[in-house]
Amino acid sequence: MSDPRGTEPSNVSSTVLGADEIILNMGPQHPSTHGVLRVKLKLDGERVVDSECIIGYLHRGVEKIAEHRSYQQFAPYVDRMDYVAAVSNGLGYCEAVEKLLGTEAPIRARVVRTILTELQRIASHLLWLGTHALDIGALTPVFYCFREREEILKIFEKYCGARLTTHAFRIGGLQYETYDGFEQDVKRFCEDFDHKIDEYETLLTENRIWVGRTKGVGILSAADAIALGVTGPVLRASGVKWDLRKAMPYAAYDQYKFEIPIRETGDTFDRYVVRMEEMRQSRLICLQAAESIPAGPIMARIGKVLKPPPGEVYHSIEAPKGELGYYIVSDGTTQPYRVRVRPPSFINLQAFDKMARGSLVADVVAIIGTIDIVLGEVDR
């Protein structure tokens, strides 16, 4: 039998039986659409013939709000986009404005930013792993993942008082000095975390059912991934070695040794492996950075009122979900003329139809999970 995956499914059986295709609305209230995503599926039996993602249920006009706030005032808003990776959002925005101002945060601030951002990457990937496993039917890993994520959130809370929408960084550096024992907390977490990842892998990686549910599901070729503008682990699992931390280093990433994991096939299993390996690499970065945080000031001299010169800037970072870019236009006043965000989830979601066509309903939830979307970021 030829492989029906990826080709147009045959309608022979359905025409003989006189059955029609059915339209299934998954979401916006559905246990595994990760928020308020609505997927309209056209089904032939259980096979997906066509799919359409309908978004916008969580639109808050974040970009428009920016035009009516000063540069500093807008910083907390970006935390609400990808709310499970608030620190990364904040880093991207602060660095973009710094670039617009033509300044740079002091080295101590940049190292602390790197540590917190990498911890956030681990936290975001843990949330992804837990919910992805839950979607595929493994009920237990999510609790283990949240147990470790809790440790990271505790570090955030100790540092800046908030756990989820942290607003950890300020334009020009950091608001707060690190607390006593920050390095030890980070190191302790990283040391414990190593065998915790092994624990998740024993539950999933070798599991026949897990492999069966993820291998060959939602394949995205490298050419398609590039054509659709997909970034982050989804792109790297398709075999493209592109990571902004290496390609265009920001913060203090050029100082640390780490690998960019890639895989070849671009299926759900590969994306799983890539993210697991990324957590290990993030752990290594945190360990190296926490080893020696340079002394010095934590804030650049930028003044209290920010009036960037007229002009425009695009700055992007490697957020846990992919390339997070900020395009900011300044007209020389205290408020940005325009802020445009390039959210990784939104653009990665465009690959959904490509991945889902010809697969089964059960695969659809696996594919939504593997893209790792946060609707706060998709809709803004």
Next chain:
Amino acid sequence: MSHLLPPSILRLVLPVFYAVVIVAVLPLLAGYIVLVERKVMADMQARLGPMRVGPHGLLQPIADAVKLLLKEDIIPDKADRLLFWLAPLVSVTMALLAYAALPIGPAFQIADLNIGLLFILAVSSLGIYGIVLGGWASNSHYSLLGALRSAAQLVSYETAAGLGLISALLLAGSLSMKDIVIAQYDQGIWFIFYVPIGFFIYMVGSIAETNRAPFDLPEAESELVAGYMTEYSGFRWSLYFLAEYANMIIVAGIATTLFLGGWLRPFASSHTALPGTSIELLDALPSLLVLGVALYCFYLAPKQPVKIQKMVMAMAGGLCLIIAGVLAGALFASPAVLQGIHGAFWFLAKVFTYIYFFLWFRFTFPRYRFDQLMRLGWRFLIPLALVNLIATATALLATREWGGSLLLYTLLADAVTLAVAIFLAKNDEVDSAVPVMDGE
């Protein structure tokens, strides 16, 4: 009771009495299995589980039941009202009907049918009508998909599970549930030791039949919301729920009867009396076990944070103490009473052990996909069950023709079956690259 009524009337009264007991106790039992399930799940997931209602959540099932009964009963506008109303009743009636032939003790059986096993299998398979009708009557896509999955799954796995059961039937030589247990007593060994692979196949098949994870596709929460139950709420929903847990106890009861010696205690055929008395050593085991539980409850009671929790915990301990007393008291009663009470204890203990495995699997494994489920059923379990059946029959024949130990022959048969299983699994790995979906 035999002193009060003449045997001719007793024969009529006793089954009715048992039936009333089962129908009254089962919902409560199902509720507490849910509590145990949540506790086991919490234990495996590094958390506490229900803790609020009663000490360690002991009153949670009652609170849940009250909540379900008081809930608004919603029938969707476009549903087929009659079938929507009928479907859960079909499910729960069939599940309860199957208890008629289940021997909980040597005397505790509503009806000892000579085709007992067939009756149970037939009736519990009818329960699928409840699911299919409910899924169709709801007039919802999720429900319909759930019902379709359920029907296909039951047909596939009933076959495999049935073939697994036949291997034990060959050894027993009877379809009467009671005679099957007695055969295990006479042969001095539980059939699981003769046909472990038959037991394994039945176990996998029974998980699939009862729609439990990793085969819970008909109600896969993350895919189909709640499958065939999506549109149900309140009391109707709780009927489906009851049917599911009743079915779990049924399949566990079948496995216990056919493979695990039914109501027999371990080493039922060896009789070692305590020196100086007629009490058998192993008969003291149940009361000692329950006594242990009672002592643990008393140990925990003072540690409870709230006064009422201390009291309820102490009451739970007291209840266990009473049960232990009854179990111990049975030792001094007539053999019939002893067998009745201890039989029920061992039967329930085995049933719950079997259900514990269900829970364990649920919290460990991801869910199969529909095509993979079908492949596992048709291309692994059914061929394996057939090979196992032929091997077991050959072993029986060899014992009859040449004499010698049946256990030795069955071990050989198991080795052959295991080799086939490995071959099938390897073969499946190669094939799994090709999805078989169209035309199914």
